[in-house]
Amino acid sequence: MRIGEVAEKAGVGVETIRFYERKGLIEQPRKPADGGYRSYSSETVNRVRFVREAQCLGFSLNEIEELLTLRADPETDCADVRERAQAKLDEVKDKIARLAGIQSALENLIQECRGDGPASSCCPILDALDTDDKESMT
Amino acid sequence: MRIGEVAEKAGVGVETIRFYERKGLIEQPRKPADGGYRSYSSETVNRVRFVREAQCLGFSLNEIEELLTLRADPETDCADVRERAQAKLDEVKDKIARLAGIQSALENLIQECRGDGPASSCCPILDALDTDDKESMT
C-alpha cells in the first residue's frame, strides 16, 4: 500500500504520514526495489488512526509512542512492558475520573437550567467542580 | 489577590495568567485605583486550575472558554445554555468511552503479559483496539 492510500484510509494528509514516520510513530518502510516508493502494511492505517484518536484524548505524540511501543518488541522483557502498561493504565483511569467530574457538572447544569427564562445565577459549572478543590485543600 | 499569588495558588507562571487574561479565559481586573495592579478574586484560581485540568483532557483553550461561558451570564437564555451544555456533555461522554477502550486494551495487555520471559508476540494494544475499526468497517 502506498502513502496516498494510507493517508486516505486513515483520514489524514500525505505529509502527516511522512511526519509521523520521521517521528518514529509508524514503521520505516524504505523499499528501494519498488521504484523508491514507501510501501505500508494495513496495520499502519490502524496505527495512524490510533494516533489521531489518542491525541483527541489529551496524549502527546511522545506519550502515544510510549503506548504503541508497549506492543510486541521481542527484545523487551515482559515484566517491563507490564510495568509501563500499568503506569499508562493509571493515567487513563485518572483522565476518565476527571472527565466524569466534568460530566456530572454538565449534567447538574442541564438539570438546573430547565426553564426558558434568563439564566440568572444558575449554571454553576465551576461551582460543581469547586468541590474537588475543597477536598484537596483541607 | 495579586497576580503572583493567583499564579502560585494555581500552580502556573505569572505570564500564563496574563496570557489567559488576554485570551479572555479569566476576568479582566483592571484596578487603576490600586496602583495599577491587577486584583483577582479567589474564583480566578479555580478558573485557572480548571483550564489546566481541561487541557490535560484534550480540550483546546477555545473549547474551554465555551465550557466556562456556560455559567451565569445573566443575558443568556437558559435554553441556549442547556443546548450547549448538552453538546459538551456528548463530547465528554465520547471521550470517556474512547478512553475506556484504551483502558481495557491496557488491562488485556497486563493480563496477557503475566510471565517474566521475553514479550514475544503478546502485548496487543493495537490488536485490542482494532476491534473498533472492524465494527465501523462493516
Next chain:
DNA sequence: CTAGTGTCCGTAGCTAGGTACGGAGTCAAG
C-alpha cells in the same frame, strides 16, 4: 514519446499555547 498523477526529499511556514526579556513604575521595610 508525452502528459498526468503520484511520489521523492528537504526546507520553510503556520497555529496553539505558552515563556522570557527589558525597562519602568509601586510599595513596604530598613
Next chain:
DNA sequence: CTTGACTCCGTACCTAGCTACGGACACTAG
C-alpha cells in the same frame, strides 16, 4: 530615601504538531 520584591506592558522567542512548496523522479495511459 534607597533597596528589593513585585508588577506593569509590549514584544520576541520557543516547542509541538502539522502543512505547504518546489524541483526531480517513477509509472501509467494514450
